Amino acid sequence: MKILIVEDDAETADYVARGLTEAGHLVDRAADGREGLFLAGSGDYDVLVVDRMLPRLDGLGLVRALRAAGVRSPALFLTARTGVGDRVEGLEAGADDYLGKPFAFAELLARVNALARRPPLQSEVTVLRVGDLEMDLLRRSVTRAGRRIELQPREFRLLEYLMRREGQVVTRTMLLEGVWDFHFDPRTSVVETHISRLRGKLDRGFGTELIHTVRGAGYTIRAPDNAPG
Template sequence: MKILLVEDDPETAAYIARGLEEAGHVVDRAADGQDGLFLATGGGYDVMVVDRMLPRLDGLAMVRAARAAGVATPALFLTARAGVGDRVEGLEAGGDDYLAKPFSFAELLARLNALARRPPLQREATVLRVGDLEMDLIRRTVTRAGRRIELQPREFRLLEYLMRREGQVVTRTMLLEGVWDFHFDPRTSVVETHISRLRAKIDKGFGRELIHTVRGAGYVIRADG
């Protein structure tokens, strides 16, 4: 395999590269996200190993940008952050697998071999649409019927979570975990308050509601009423 390794710690990078080369693979190395993105977009790699915490451009941003540029190379994140929320963020950024440090090299090699056998990824969408509502994930903009809608960062994340699951009912617990990274019930109305604010910006004055409450279950965004 031809492998792109993006790791800023010299000792870790040398250890991984040496093991991969001893296993018969070709390894190109980059020490920061910008150089990693430059190499990734050059193509020709079977798999990428990307540290999550990188200088100049972090691992999540690097993989997002690579996917936006049409790079379908499978990506495995290496990170010291192993929480469920961190893994979800990595996967939603376009990653294919996640390995927490410290790790076994044998496990890393097995995971890379498995990734290389997968069919290539489809290009990740960078624009989400539900009816006349449009979210540009690169420019971080939201418009409805061509009208720009200004959202706070948490509102943007909440709307993105809903739009990625168009037509699916999402529960309060799912939103607490996916948007706020809470793995417990804070016993507050934070979800309800933000949904109300989001509705005021997304639905008010447009004649047709997109965000719906499913009584006893949660919320859903859909364009069919």
């Protein structure tokens, strides 16, 4: 397995690289975010191990740039920033896992191996469509009937989650976990508020609704032709 370590602390990078090499993996290293972005941009790595606090380009910016460019190599943040907000922010940026420092190498190795076992994403799917609504995942753009719709990052993620499940009923719990990475109920109206805002942006001026409430169950997105008569 080919692994890229993006870490500016030489001692930590040496320790991780030595352990991964002893475990039979091929390891490359980058000492700052810009170099890491250049190397990882090739898409040749099975797993990326990335520190958050990096010179020139931080880990969040690195992973976001890779995801925006369509690079889907699994990424694990290895960092001293371990608060709940930090973990949520890292996962929202596009990371697949998060491990705090100090760490046990055995756990790091197990997590790296687990990421490598995940089935690859179908990278050829870069555009999602529901009726006249189109989402370009690479350009991070959304249009309906050719008209551009400006979305905030969370709205974009929410819409992507719904569009990938066109015609399916998506529950509030599924949205909290899949869009906000909450594995508990925050007891707020965050889902309802964002759904309302998203509906306003998608439906205003078009005359037909795309996002539908399924009473007592959740929400679904479907083209008008598929709506019940």
